[in-house]
Amino acid sequence: MASNLKAQAKKSFQLNGKSLTYYDLNTLEEQGYTQISRLPYSIRVLLESVLRQEDGFVITDEHIKALSSFGKENEKGEVPFKPSRVILQDFTGVPAVVDLASLRKAMDDVGGDLTKINPEVPVDLVIDHSVQVDSYANPESLERNMKLEFERNYERYQFLNWATKAFDNYNAVPPATGIVHQVNLEYLANVVHVREENGEQVAFPDTLVGTDSHTTMINGLGVLGWGVGGIEAEAGMLGQPSYFPIPEVIGVRLTNELPQGANATDLALRVTELLRKKGVVGKFVEFFGPGVDKLPLADRATIANMAPEYGATCGFFPVDDETLKYLRLTGRSDEHIETVETYLKQNHLFFDVNEEPNYTDVVDLDLSTVEASLSGPKRPQDLIFLSDMKKEFEKSVTAPAGNQGHGLDKAEFDKTATVNFKDGSTTEMTTGDIAIAAITSCTNTSNPYVMLGAGLLAKKAVEKGLEVPSYVKTSLAPGSKVVTGYLRDSGLQSYLDQLGFNLVGYGCTTCIGNSGPLLEEIEKAIADEDLLVTSVLSGNRNFEGRIHPLVKANYLASPPLVVAYALAGTVDIDLHSEALGQDQQGNDVFLKDIWPSIQEVADAVESVVTPELFKEEYKSVYDNNELWNQIDTTDQPLYDFDPQSTYIQNPTFFQGLSKEPSAIQPLSNLRVMGKFGDSVTTDHISPAGAIGKDTPAGQYLTANGVSPRDFNSYGSRRGNHEVMVRGTFANIRIKNQLAPGTEGGYTTYWPTGEVMPIFDAAMKYKEDGTGLVVLAGNDYGMGSSRDWAAKGTNLLGVKTVIAQSYERIHRSNLVMMGVLPLQFKEGESADTLGLDGTETIAVDLDENVQPGQTVKVTATKEDGTTVEFDVTARFDSNVEIDYYRHGGILQLVLRKKLASA
Numbered sequence: 001m002a003s004n005l006k007a008q009a010k011k012s013f014q015l016n017g018k019s020l021t022y023y024d025l026n027t028l029e030e031q032g033y034t035q036i037s038r039l040p041y042s043i044r045v046l047l048e049s050v051l052r053q054e055d056g057f058v059i060t061d062e063h064i065k066a067l068s069s070f071g072k073e074n075e076k077g078e079v080p081f082k083p084s085r086v087i088l089q090d091f092t093g094v095p096a097v098v099d100l101a102s103l104r105k106a107m108d109d110v111g112g113d114l115t116k117i118n119p120e121v122p123v124d125l126v127i128d129h130s131v132q133v134d135s136y137a138n139p140e141s142l143e144r145n146m147k148l149e150f151e152r153n154y155e156r157y158q159f160l161n162w163a164t165k166a167f168d169n170y171n172a173v174p175p176a177t178g179i180v181h182q183v184n185l186e187y188l189a190n191v192v193h194v195r196e197e198n199g200e201q202v203a204f205p206d207t208l209v210g211t212d213s214h215t216t217m218i219n220g221l222g223v224l225g226w227g228v229g230g231i232e233a234e235a236g237m238l239g240q241p242s243y244f245p246i247p248e249v250i251g252v253r254l255t256n257e258l259p260q261g262a263n264a265t266d267l268a269l270r271v272t273e274l275l276r277k278k279g280v281v282g283k284f285v286e287f288f289g290p291g292v293d294k295l296p297l298a299d300r301a302t303i304a305n306m307a308p309e310y311g312a313t314c315g316f317f318p319v320d321d322e323t324l325k326y327l328r329l330t331g332r333s334d335e336h337i338e339t340v341e342t343y344l345k346q347n348h349l350f351f352d353v354n355e356e357p358n359y360t361d362v363v364d365l366d367l368s369t370v371e372a373s374l375s376g377p378k379r380p381q382d383l384i385f386l387s388d389m390k391k392e393f394e395k396s397v398t399a400p401a402g403n404q405g406h407g408l409d410k411a412e413f414d415k416t417a418t419v420n421f422k423d424g425s426t427t428e429m430t431t432g433d434i435a436i437a438a439i440t441s442c443t444n445t446s447n448p449y450v451m452l453g454a455g456l457l458a459k460k461a462v463e464k465g466l467e468v469p470s471y472v473k474t475s476l477a478p479g480s481k482v483v484t485g486y487l488r489d490s491g492l493q494s495y496l497d498q499l500g501f502n503l504v505g506y507g508c509t510t511c512i513g514n515s516g517p518l519l520e521e522i523e524k525a526i527a528d529e530d531l532l533v534t535s536v537l538s539g540n541r542n543f544e545g546r547i548h549p550l551v552k553a554n555y556l557a558s559p560p561l562v563v564a565y566a567l568a569g570t571v572d573i574d575l576h577s578e579a580l581g582q583d584q585q586g587n588d589v590f591l592k593d594i595w596p597s598i599q600e601v602a603d604a605v606e607s608v609v610t611p612e613l614f615k616e617e618y619k620s621v622y623d624n625n626e627l628w629n630q631i632d633t634t635d636q637p638l639y640d641f642d643p644q645s646t647y648i649q650n651p652t653f654f655q656g657l658s659k660e661p662s663a664i665q666p667l668s669n670l671r672v673m674g675k676f677g678d679s680v681t682t683d684h685i686s687p688a689g690a691i692g693k694d695t696p697a698g699q700y701l702t703a704n705g706v707s708p709r710d711f712n713s714y715g716s717r718r719g720n721h722e723v724m725v726r727g728t729f730a731n732i733r734i735k736n737q738l739a740p741g742t743e744g745g746y747t748t749y750w751p752t753g754e755v756m757p758i759f760d761a762a763m764k765y766k767e768d769g770t771g772l773v774v775l776a777g778n779d780y781g782m783g784s785s786r787d788w789a790a791k792g793t794n795l796l797g798v799k800t801v802i803a804q805s806y807e808r809i810h811r812s813n814l815v816m817m818g819v820l821p822l823q824f825k826e827g828e829s830a831d832t833l834g835l836d837g838t839e840t841i842a843v844d845l846d847e848n849v850q851p852g853q854t855v856k857v858t859a860t861k862e863d864g865t866t867v868e869f870d871v872t873a874r875f876d877s878n879v880e881i882d883y884y885r886h887g888g889i890l891q892l893v894l895r896k897k898l899a900s901a
Contacts, residue, residue: 005031005061006054015342016335021200023052025348033068036348038358040249041318042284043070044349045205045224046079052204053082058241067246071358078877080241083207083225084193085122086233089180091129091512091688091715092211092787094156096230097163098648098719099890100237101639106654106894114637116897119169119237124188125160126173126180128479129688130716131507133438133516136475137500145505146176150627152712155647156719158631165635173621174628178506179442180210181217182479185301186330186446187618189223191319192340203343209236213308213784213809214540217442220301221326222319222351227308229787229813235889238897243877244812247313249284250275251359254291256368260598263450264299265538265558266373268306268443269383271365275310276381278363281779282808285312286359291367292317293353297326298447305443306540308783309380313808318351319344331614374561377534377553378403378544379679386561390574393432396553397532403679406552412532417525419471429471429531432572435518435551436535437468438475438510439501439559444538445479448486452604453596454501454559455492460594461567462495464583469569471522474500477509481617486608499563511539512784513689514713515548526550536565543681543783545733549690564591646704648719652795653890661886661895667799667820667843671765673747673758673772674729675737675830675837680776681783682810686724686792687731688715688784695745696726696759718788721795728792729758738837750838762796771799773841775830778803781810790817794888800843802857802871804829811874818888820845821874822857833869838862847885851875 009027012019025048029036036044047067053059059080066077088096104117130153135144150157157175164172173183190206206223209215213227232242252275258267275285285307287300295303300317307315317323319340327337344350372386377396382404384392397412399405406412417429429435444450468474476496478484484503487493496502508514515535517523526533527550534553535542542554555571565571567580579588623629634640641650676684691697691711700722701711717723729736730745739746739755748754749761765772774793780803781789790813793801800820814821822843824830830837839859849855852872859867875881886892 005064006051009051013342013346015339018201020194020203020343022203022343022347023048025051028064028068033065034070037355039070040251040284040286040357040359041349041351042224042249042286042314042316043067045207046081048205048347048349049081049207050079070246075246077246078243079246080243082241083121083209083236084204085124085206085208086119086236087180087184087188087208087210087215088123088125088233089129089212090125090127090156090160091718092230093125094160094719095787095791096211096234097125097160098651099231099234100167102650102654103890103894104638105650106657107897108638110898112898116900117238118167120239121169121237123170123237124173125171126178126183127157127160127175128179128507129512129514130156130175131477131505131509132514133475133477133504133509136473136504136516137502139497139502141502141504146627149175149505152710153716155645156716157628158633159639159648159719161628161631162633162639165633166637166639171622174623174625176506176625177621178481179445179479179508180212181214181305181442182446183621184218185221186480186482186614187621189218189221190336191221191223191323191327192343194339203339205349209233209242211787214305214442216307216314217301217305217446219307219314219316220297220304222317222323224314224316226314227809229790229809229816231787231790231816231889232812235893238893240889240893243879245876247282247284248360249286250278250280250312251357251362252285252287253289253362253364254287254295255289255364255366256291257294258367258370261372261595262370263453263558263560264302264447265444265450267299267367267370268303269373269375269380269556270370271303272306272310272375272381273383274363274365275312279311281311283312283360285310285315287315287317288356290353292320293322294367296449297322298449302443302447306380309540311807319349320351329609329611329614331611331618372561374536374555374557376542376555378542380541380556387574387576390572393553393571397431406532408532415529415531417529417531419521419525421470421521427470429525429533430570431532432570433533434472434536434565434569434571435522435526435533436473436510436515436537436548437562437566438477438515438535438537438539439562440475440477440509440537441511441539442479443540444559445477445483448605448609449601450538450559451478451483451487452490452492453601454563455487455490455496456596456600456604457560457563457594458495458499458501459492460596461563462498464589464594466567466581466589468500468566472500472566472569473515473518474566475504475510476501477505477507478503479506481506482613485613485617489608490604499566501563510537510547511541512715513546513548518548518550523550534571536562536571538562541783543683545687545731546683546689549732560595646701646706646720646723647717649721651721653888654894657891657894659895661891663847664845664849664885666845667771670771670773670799670841671750672738672775672837672839672841673762673765673796673798675775676735676777677737678777679779679782680734682781682786682789683783684729684731684734685781685789686714686728686786688786689713691727692732695730696757697723697730700726721791724788725792725795726759728788728796759796766797772797774798774801775835775837776801776803777829778805780806782807787813790814790819793817794819802830806874815875815880816883816889818884820884822855822871823874825870825872828869833867835859835867839867845873849873849875849881851877851881
C-alpha cells in the first residue's frame with residue numbers, strides 16, 4: 001500500500017496525446033523535506049527510485065526522508081536500491097545464470113514453484129569476454145578468432161542460449177557483436193523508461209546494475225548505474241534491493257576545454273590520478289561546471305567508464321542537451337527523445353549549468369591543463385606525462401619492486417634477446433621493447449574521436465613509409481560494429497591494416513588478459529633471457545600479470561598513442577624529441593609530424609558517424625550471428641546438469657540447506673591461510689586468464705580428460721565451481737607472505753610446516769573442520785567486480801578476512817557469500833600487531849552484532865601467548881547481517897521464495 005508521501009507525489013503530464021504518470025520530486029520540497037535544486041542529480045535519481053517504489057515494507061517513508069536530508073548535518077541512513085534493469089557479460093554472467101538454474105533446481109528439489117525463479121526486471125547479457133587474439137595482423141583474423149571462440153566455448157554458449165528460452169525477461173546479445181558497455185551506451189539504455197504499471201504508463205529514470213565493474217560507463221549518458229558482483233545482480237533480478245549507506249557525492253568542477261594534443265583518454269587518466277589522490281572509494285562523483293558543455297558525450301563515457309579505477313561507485317554526468325544529441329546520433333526515435341527531455345525537465349532531473357548542488361566536497365579540474373599521458377607500469381592511477389615517459393620507464397626498471405618498480409639491476413638495460421623466426425629471419429629485442437600494442441576496451445573504442453584519431457595517425461604514418469617492428473603483436477578489437485562501419489567508411493581501416501591493426505574480434509580481448517599467445521619464437525626469446533618487455537593498450541587496467549604472463553610492464557594510453565608506440569617498438573623513447581623512424585627520403589619522422597589536429601578529427605567524426613550507421617548495425621542485434629543461431633538447445637525450464645561437464649556444474653551452495661538459518665556464532669580455532677600486503681586485486685584472488693598445466697585447476701582438468709591446449713581460461717570456466725575454487729588465490733603474481741621465496745598460489749600448511757598450493761592446504765584444513773582467515777592490507781579486493789573472488793574464498797573454507805581497507809564491490813560480495821569482512825582499526829595492521837600468520841584466531845561475534853560494530857579478535861601464538869585487538873565488523877547495513885546469518889544472499893532468496901509459497 002502506498003504511503004502518504006508516495007500518494008501525494010503521484011502526478012501526470014500529457015505528451016503527444018498520451019497521459020504519463022510520474023512521481024514528482026517537487027512534492028518533497030513543498031512538504032519541507034528537501035530543496036531539490038540543492039541536491040546532486042545522482043541523489044535526485046536515487047530519491048525518485050525510493051519514492052516511486054515505496055511499499056511500506058522493503059522501502060519505507062523513512063528511507064525517503066533520510067535521502068531527502070542529503071547534505072544536512074548528521075544525516076544517516078541507507079538506500080534500498082532496486083534498479084530498473086540488469087546487464088551481464090558472459091564471464092560473470094555465466095555463473096549468475098548457473099546460480100539461477102541451480103536455484104530453480106533447488107526449488108524443484110523441495111517441491112517449490114519453479115516460476116518464482118525468473119528475473120523480475122529486464123536482463124541483457126552481452127557475450128564479449130571470451131574472444132581471444134589467436135590470429136592477428138591479417139584479413140582473416142576476425143573469422144579465425146570467432147571460429148576458435150565458438151569451438152572453445154560451445155558448451156557455455158549452449159547454456160546461455162538455453163537460458164534465453166527458459167527464463168522470462170532475459171535476452172542475450174550473441175558473440176562477435178560488441179562489448180557490453182558500448183552496446184549498452186549505443187543501444188540498450190533508454191535514459192527514461194515508460195512501463196505499464198496497474199494500467200498506467202509510468203515514466204521514470206533508467207537505472208541499472210551490471211556484473212562488470214565498468215558498468216559505470218553508462219553514467220556518461222546520465223543513466224545511474226554501477227558494477228556489482230554476480231550474486232548481488234542475481235538478487236536484483238529476483239526483486240531484492242541492494243542496500244548501501246547514503247553516499248557522499250564529490251563534485252568535480254570542470255572548466256575550460258582540452259588543448260591540442262590531448263584527448264578523452266588523457267583526461268580520463270588525469271581524472272583517475274586526481275581522484276585516487278583525493279580518495280573517493282565508496283563515494284559518488286558528479287561532474288558539473290562550464291567545462292562539461294565542452295565534452296562530447298563519448299568523452300564523458302570514457303571518463304565515466306574509469307570510475308572503478310578512480311575508486312568511485314560512479315562518475316555521473318547529468319542529462320543535458322549533449323545527451324539528447326547523442327541519443328539522436330545513435331538512432332533513438334524522436335518520440336522517445338522528446339519523452340526523455342519532457343519528463344526529466346518536468347521532474348527536476350535535467351542538468352542546469354547555472355545551479356551548483358550542495359556536494360559533500362568539490363574538486364576543480366582545468367581541462368586546459370590536461371596533457372598527452374600514459375599510466376603504468378602496474379596501476380591505472382600512476383599517471384605519466386608523455387614528455388616524461390622515457391625517464392619514468394627507466395626509473396621504474398631499477399626502482400624497488402612494487403607498484404611502480406621492478407627491482408632490477410642497471411644491467412637490465414644491456415640485455416638483448418635474439419628472436420629466430422621460423423622463416424629464417426631474426427630480430428633483436430631489448431629491455432622496454434613492446435610485445436603487445438592493442439587498440440582494445442570499451443573505454444576508448446566507444447569514442448569515435450580517439451578511434452578516428454588513431455586511423456588518421458596510421459594514415460600519415462603509412463604515407464611516410466613507417467612500419468611496425470616484427471616483434472610487436474598488434475590488434476584492433478572494437479566494442480561495436482559501428483566502429484568498423486565508420487573506420488571503413490572513412491577509408492582509415494586500410495591504413496590501420498597496413499600497420500597490423502586488423503580487426504581481430506568484437507570483445508574485451510587484451511584489456512582483460514585475452515591477448516592470446518605471442519609467437520612461439522618471441523615467447524622463447526623473452527623467457528630465455530627473462531627480458532623485461534612491455535605492452536601499450538587503450539584499456540582501463542594494467543595490473544601485474546593481467547595482460548600477458550611474460551609482459552611485466554603494461555601502459556594504458558589512447559588509441560593514437562598505441563599506434564605511435566607500436567611504430568616506435570619500445571617505451572624507452574622520448575616521443576617529443578626522438579624519431580619514430582624515417583620516411584622514404586631518409587628524413588626523421590617525429591610524432592608531431594603524424595599527430596592529427598583536433599579539427600581533423602572533428603571533421604572525420606562529422607562526416608562518417610551517422611544515425612543511419614547505428615540503426616543499420618543494431619537492427620538485428622539479437623540474431624545477427626549465424627553460429628549462435630545454429631546452436632541446438634531445449635526449451636525445458638530445468639537445466640540438465642551433466643556431471644561429466646568441465647564447464648557447467650551445479651554448485652554446492654545449497655547442499656544441506658536447513659529450512660531456517662542458525663544464529664550467528666563466535667568463530668574459533670581459525671588458521672591463517674594467507675597474509676598479503678596492499679592492493680590485492682580480484683585478479684590476484686580469482687584470475688581470469690590462462691590455466692597453468694601444473695596448477696590445481698590444470699591438474700583437475702587433466703584428470704577429467706581435458707588436454708592443456710583445451711584448458712581455455714579461468715574466466716570461461718566460471719560455470720564450474722570445481723575449477724574456480726582451485727583457481728582461487730592462484731594468480732601467478734600473487735605474493736603470500738606465509739610462503740616466503742614463492743610467487744603464486746602457495747601457503748604454509750601449519751600442522752606440518754609444508755609449503756603447498758593454497759587449494760591443497762585448504763582441503764586439508766576442511767577435512768579436520770578448521771576454518772580459515774586471510775590477513776590483508778589496504779584496498780583489498782580492488783579491480784573487477786569478480787564474484788568468484790568471494791565465491792572461491794567461501795568454498796575454500798575462509799570464514800573471515802581481516803584487512804586494513806576494502807574496495808566496495810568485493811567487501812559487499814564477501815558478505816553476500818557468507819564470509820565475514822573485518823577491518824583493522826585506523827593505524828593498525830597485521831604487522832603493527834605483530835601477527836606473522838602462525839597464530840590461531842578467534843572472533844567474538846554473536847547474534848546481536850550491529851553494522852559497523854567493534855568486535856574483539858584474539859590471536860593465540862604457538863607458545864600460548866595471545867594478542868587481543870579490536871576490529872570493525874564491515875556489515876554496512878542490517879540486511880547484510882541477514883545475508884551473513886543465512887550463509888549468503890542466495891540462501892536467503894531461496895528461503896524467502898519458499899516461505900512466500
